[in-house]
Structures are given as C-alpha cells and as structure tokens.
Amino acid sequence: MRYRRREAGEGAVRLVMESTLSARDRVGVQDFLLLENYNSEAAFIENLRRRYREGLIYTYIGSVLVSVNPYRELEIYSKQNMERHRGVHFYEISPHIFALADNSYRALRTERRDQCILISGESGAGKTEASKKILQYYTHICPTRNNTHTIRERLLQSNPILEAFGNAKTLRNDNSSRFGKYMDIQFDYKGAPIGGHILNYLLEKSRVAHQNHGERNFHIFYQLLEGGEDSLLKRLGLEKTNPQHYHYLVKGNCPRVSAISDKNGWKVVRNALTIIGFNEDEIQELMEIVASVLHLGNTQFVEDEEGETQVTTEPQLRYLSQLLGVDGSILKEALTHKKIVAKGEEMISPFSLEQALSARDSLAKATYGCTFTWLVQKINQSLAFKDEVYYSSKCSSVIGLLDIYGFEVFQHNSFEQFCINYCNEKLQQLFIELTLKSDQEEYEAEGIVWERVEYFNNKIICDLVEEKHKGIIAILDEECLRPEDASDISFLEKLEDTLGTHAHFVTHKMANGKIRKAIGQEEFRLVHYAGEVNYNVSGFLEKNNDLLYRHLKEVMCRSENRIISQCFHVDELMDRRRPETAATQFKISLAKLMEILMSKEPAYIRCIKPNDAKQPGRFDEVLIRRQVKYLGLMENLRVRRAGFAYRRNYKVFLERYKSLCPDTWPNWHGKLSEGVATLVKHLNYKPEEYKLGRSKIFIHFPRTLFLTEDALEARKQTIAITLQTSWRGYSERAKYHRIRQAVIVIQSWWRGVKGRRKAQCRRQAANTIRKYECVCVCRFIKGFILRNEPRCLDNEYFLDHVRFSFLMKVKRNLPKSVLDKSWPRPPPSLTEASEHLHRICMHNLVNDYITKIQPEWKKQLEQKVLASAIFSGQKDCYPQSVPKLFVATRLETDEINLKILQTLGKDNKVKYGVDVIKYDRHGFRARVRQLLLTTSAAVLVQEAKIKQCIDYSALLGISVSSLSDGFFVLHIPTADSKQKGDLVLQCDHVIETVTKLAIMADKIHNINISQDRIRFAIARGKEGVIDFTCGSDLRVIKTKNGHLSVTTPRIS
C-alpha cells in the first residue's frame, strides 16, 4: 500500500490538509464535529444544505460518512480520484466515500481485523450506488495476485445480475433493491481481493404477481423482452416488443421508464452472466424460468357450468410444460385442483376460480423466489476462494458491505414493509449497541469522566416485533398455525389483545381522536424509532405462510429444468414438518446478520434522500429533517463530540506502537498502563487528546492516531532492516549448520562404507589364507629346511619362491650405469646365477655405453687407457692428470714458426706441439723450446731453428721419474754422429706429452720410470745424471758433483 510521506507534527498535517482543499471544499464544515452549535438540528441541516448546493454530497460525523443523493452524475468517482484517496488519511482530503473505503481497507491491513461497512438510509437514498462505488474502489486500488483479475471482474459483475433479478422501479427509486444484500469481500494478507460471498435477505416476491401503480416488476422481465434475440424469444414463446401483453407486467401500468434502458440492461446482464461463469445451458434454463413466470401470468381460468375451474389458455400451458419440462396435463390439473392428504389418503379437490388464480400466483412467486436464491448460490460458487489451505491458515480478512433496504413508509404498507422496517430497527439497534450504548458503558467501565448523552434506545421496538411468544412475529406465526379459521383480521385482534398497552403499538380500535382517524380499520400502527407506520394486515397470513400447494410442489419436483429441480426437493415433500414461516426465517437470518456484523469493526455510511422527485439540486427540508432524525445523526454527533474517536486495549496499543519509544521497545516489562503512559508521553500527546482508562486508552481525535500511525510507518522501515539482517544471519547460520550436519552424516556414512569394504576384503583374505594356510605353511617350512638340498618335490616350492623373490628384487634394483657396482645379495642357491646375471647386465650396460661413444671421445679414452697402463701407480702426478682431458695439440699452427713448418714439409706434418724447457747436457742451462711431434720424428725447435730432430726409429726409449716433476729424457743411440746426445726436457703436461710421443713413436714398451735417478748420455761414452728427491717445492739445481738435482713437492 502506498502511503504518502508526511512530516510528523500537527502543524504540518494541517498545512497539508489545508493545501489540498480548495475554497469550494471548505463550504460549511466538512465534519459535523466542528460545528459550533452541535446541538442544533437546524445548524446541522443548514450545513448539509450549504454543502449540497455546492455539489458536496459527503460530510463526516467523526468517522461516520453522511451522504446526500445528488441525483446527478458527479465527476468525483474517476480513476484519478481513486488514486488520490489511496493511502490518504480521512482528515487530509475533503470527505469522500473512497476515503472511508480506504480507511477500512487500511485498518484491515494494518490491524488484520475484519471490517464491515454498513450503509443505511431510506429507499432511493443511494445505498446501492454507494456499495457499488466502494466495490469499484477496492477492485481498482488493491494489489493483484495472479488470478485476482477474474475475481475482481466477477465481484463487479455480480451486481448487474443481482440487480436485474432483484431490483425494480418503485415510486421512490427507479432501481430499488427489492432484497437485502450483505457481501463479504475477502482479501489475502497482501491486501489483494481473492474472493467474495453474498448473503441475500427476503426478496420481495409479491412484486412478481403484483405491482403498485407506477411501479414495475423486476428488471429482468423487461430486459429479456426488449433485448432478447429473436430466436431466443421465439423459443421461449415470448413476443418482443410489448410488455403490455403480459399480465404480470401491467399491474403498475408502467412498462417503460425513461431513465432505464432495458435493451442495454439485457446486454450488460448477458455479459455479466458469462463472466460469472454461467454456461449457455444454464443461461437458457434461467431464461426459460423467467419466460415461464410471464406465461404463468398469462394463464387464465374460467368457471364452467358445473362450477369447476378450467384453464382457458392452452398455448400458455403448452409453453409452460415445455419451458419447465413438466407434463402439461399434470400441471394443468395441479393449477386447478388441490391435493389433500388426510389419514394417509390422497384426495383431489377442485379449486375455485379465486383459489386457482392464487395458486398460479404463488407458483410464479415461489419459482421466481427460489431461482433468485439459486442465482445467489451460483454467484457465490463463482466468487468462492478456491485455495482452501490459504483460507484455513487465516491469512485472509474480509470487508463486509451491507446494502439493505432502508426504512419504508408508503400509503399502503404490508407485510414486506413490516419486515423491512423491522430490519431497520435491528440495524439501528446494532448501531446503538456498537456506538452510543457501548461507548457510554465503556466510558463508565473504564472510569473515564464523561458527560452522558441521552438517546432513544429502540430495543423496546425490536422486542415488540421479535420477542418470543409476545412479539408480533410470534403472534403472526401462532395465527398461521392455528387450525381453526384464522384470518388477517383475527391476527389483528390477537395483536390488540396481547400488545394493546404497548407504547409503540396502536390500532384503530384502541386509538382515540385524531390518531384513530389516521389508522384504518384493518391497520395497526407501529411507532418506529424513525416514525409512525400504519400496516395493513391484509395478506399478512398468506405472505407469512408462504406456502405453495403440495400438488404444485410435486409437479415442480419432477421438472426437467435443472435449476427448478435443484430448487424443489422431493424430500421436502416427504417432510411433514411445517417449514419456518417467512417472518421467522427473516428474524433468524437477521439475528445471524447481527452476529456477523458484531464480529467486525464497523464503518457507517448514512445515506440521505434530498427529495422524493429524484431531482438534482432539490433540498426538501422536511424530508431531510425526518431522515436526520431517524438515522439518529444528532445523537450520533453528540456522542462523538463528547466521546473518543479511538480506543484500544493497553496491550494491543502498546504492542502496535511500542517501537516508537525507546523505553517500550522491544519489550515493556512493567504494568501495561504505565507502558502506555510512557509511550504517549514520548509521543507528545497533549492532555486533551487522550484519556487513560482502566484497561484502555481513549483518543479523542482521529488526527492524533493518524499521526501516530505515520510515525509507525516511518519506523517500520528501520525495523524491517533490522529484522532482515537478523533473519538473513539466522537463516545463513541455519543453512551452514544444515550443510555441516549433512557433511558429517555423509562423512561418517562414507567412512562406514569404506571401513566395511576394507573389513570385508580383510575377512575374505583371511578366509583364503585360512583355507590354504595349512597346506602352504607346511610346504614352506619343509622347503626352508631342505633349501640347500638338490631340487626335489619337498623344496621346489620354497626354492621357486626364493628364486622368484630374488629375481623380482634384481628387477627392482638393476644398476643404472656402468659405474654403478651395486647388486642385490643373492641367496646361496643362486650365487652363480646372480654372477651371470650381473655380468650380462654389466655387459649390456657397457655395450650400451660403447655404442653411444663418439670417435673423438674414443680416441681420448684410448690415449687415457694407454696413459693409465704406463703411469698408473708409477708416477706421482698421474692421478691429477686423469680428469684433465688430453688435447689434440698445445700449440696452434700460428704459434709455430712458418719456416719450421715449411722445412718439415707436407709429409712431415706436426701432429702435436708443446712448449718445453730444454736443459743443456753440459751445465744444465734451461732453455725455452717447442717440442713438435710429427708423423715421423720429434723435433725440438727454437723459433725458426730446428735444434734437434729425432726420428722415431732412432728413439731408444723415454725416461721419467716416479715423482711429480715434469722431467723426461729422450734416449738416442750414442753411436749416431748426427745426434748430440740424449735430450733432457721439462714440460707442464708430462703425462700427455709422453703418452702421445710413446703412441706416435710406438715406444709404449720403452718407457722407463725411475725411482730417484735418471742416467743419460751426454756424448759418446760420457754420462749425465739427474737426481730426483722430494721436497717442499720445485727446485732444479746443478750440484757440485755435476748432477742435476730436482726437488719436487710431494703430492698428498
């Protein structure tokens, strides 16, 4: 629901109020409570007149809406106007029926209390129009649920149907409701209309057969004749144009009314029937009944010579039998004879002409009456809220709309007026109960200081009509039941006997003087709260009995028309008990209605009719004064002025508004009254605005409450956010716990499953082991004992097992490279096999390694192998040389003198060159030289000079020391005259140089490694010596004895 945002504070409200009202709105006072002279009826009427003149038809008395029929279309009911009233408080806007409707709706939504709107006023005062406006308002402003579109349409469309069948033109109103109607509109918790229910009261059936002058029968007859399609009318045996042809339509001599378009009416009804959900067959059958009533009216009788009554209109009879689906001859007999059951025997006795006419009329009335009831039931089915669960959960609330006949005074008042006026007495009584009386009693009970207002309590009149045994209805029923000759007159006499002294009852006989003249002989007068009414007793008994001859009932029970067959039940025929009389039924249904209304929060609309001529702008003061009086408006005003607009139980009040005060929110733990006092103090209520009773708070002005409501509305936002946050937190926590719980369940379940599976495997394995255990264990043990014996049956299992285990172990632990010497230890029985396997494995690894070796690398390895063969374990510096790769040469071509290369020639290519130090054979002087190894000789070079060239073939051998020095001596034959003697050289790469030289000169086996001394030839027959010793560092000196002494550091 949309609420306008308003600043709190009375001033602000007044400002809004003032600004929304135009000057015209402020004619007179909008609320009679503001009338200065509130005790003056003249002032009251003057205010009404002033406003009426300006077309302002609505005025408040507090929360009661007074409405004066404008008798013209006003521009105040448009959709924009409805929007303007949505969610707006009473006092903010000029008085309007929409404001009242909105107020009830808002109370329904905020307080979740059922509401009812009681519309009262005399015939033609605008009650039905008011109820329609309210319905239109609700169907427009309320929110919609999925299917509520249909419900809205149906709620709206129920009106034209019920009006067509239940309304008629009367002298007072062209569209007078001839039945009472109470309609519940059901709303869901979001405030969307979701269903409805209608209760109907006492249809004025007598109108079917008779209308007063200037009045008409029910609209539907004229609508069917005017608007019905030709084919339909033909089927129903009706003639289109002229209602004058039908006896039941001519009694009032008023077939047409200018203000009513029957043709249009027919279209509206036809459409409404479809929307409500009547199918074509049902509409057809409904019209057959309407037509048959007209045919009944035209059914005529004569008395023949024998005094028997005969039907003279055969065609009508034929149509009747066809339309009602009954046997023509049986119907004919039932219309002219009555069936009497006496002592278990049925007897037929003919009707007099008068009786036949009366039987015919009662059949027409009964048929029409029960069809109307059927129609209401059918509409109720269509409006019923289908979702039972929803309904039973009490989420829905209702607003009831009561549009019931107003107080009626005619020239000639009969049973119907008696009932109608009795109904109005009851409603007045309810009004008194709910407002005047209960208000005052409540103030007293609550200890509120209060100025008593005198009012007339009409209970005395209600009792006069309805009291058991002594009331008018009881006496009427008694007369109806009396087996002897009871008549309307005897009823009147009985009334006189019993009620003669009652202050509100008088008859012609009992009255005197002036009054006697005003009362007819067959009349009794009731002094109603609204005025005096004379009732003519003629027809009272018959109407109260409301009996249909048994014979006719039997015929109707057999009807093939489905509506009729649903209305007339065979079991009713069997039931010998007398049905309740019309007045008693009415009394009972009114009592129920009062109960319904009492259970709801009431709102009142008091309708006033400004003139009898249905003319706009005419303000008939006499007429209005009478209505103001009987509607009790002055009393109403006085009570309201003295009283309080709003009262609430402390608990309810505190519960609703406690959030507006920090001291009472979220809970008040002290006494309720103190809580409310704290709350209103916080809300700044002024002392004149409220009073605190024993159990309730009383608030004088609606405005005070509305402001409080506004504050609550604003506060709700904050509360909603707090609630949302807590709720989200709560729901997330709950969700987390649920998930966690689920996880735990799944986990434990899964663990269980896994555990069970494992246990099952183990069990299975254990079983298998157990099964083979004995056999296996025995064989195994025996095999172990005999493991060293030759293979035999007894140990083969064990040996196989051992072999298998070893092979598997070998497989898992094979050496990864040629250098990997690891190998699993074999069991004794497999030592040999293991060696074989190890060898094969190494072989494979080596093979594999070899195939992957490059040619250079191969050459390198060959040289290294050779070096190893020569020096390994022989010379101290050998181990250091192992990781250092041998290079192709230590001197690049550009480092050797070109001349040398040219001298050596192409055939003698330098393969290896290295820098050396040459020691003179005499004196041991050290000189830097190059040693070049060619394909055929070792050449010692000093720059461009070849100092010595030793053919490999001439080389005798090579000597080196066992120490870590770089000395080596090339031995040459001394006989060779070309040579100067052995060559003493020192080189940093002694292992590499010597190895290369040995390979090239093919002197591998001629290498001599001396421990401490090398002897060499200086010249023929002359010898030199080199002594090698270990020392701290390298030292080469010539000793005194002519030796060369070489001290070399020891390699650790």
Ligand SMILES: Nc1ncnc2c1ncn2[C@@H]1O[C@H](COP(=O)(O)OP(=O)(O)O)[C@@H](O)[C@H]1O
């Ligand atoms: N608010 C209104 N605006 C215009 N015309 C109205 C209004 N109320 C009543 N009338 C006129 O008065 C006539 C009688 O009103 P209705 O509601 O049928 O009276 P009631 O139900 O009280 O007998 C309506 O047919 C309509 O012409």
Ligand SMILES: [Mg+2]
């Ligand atoms: Mg009406």
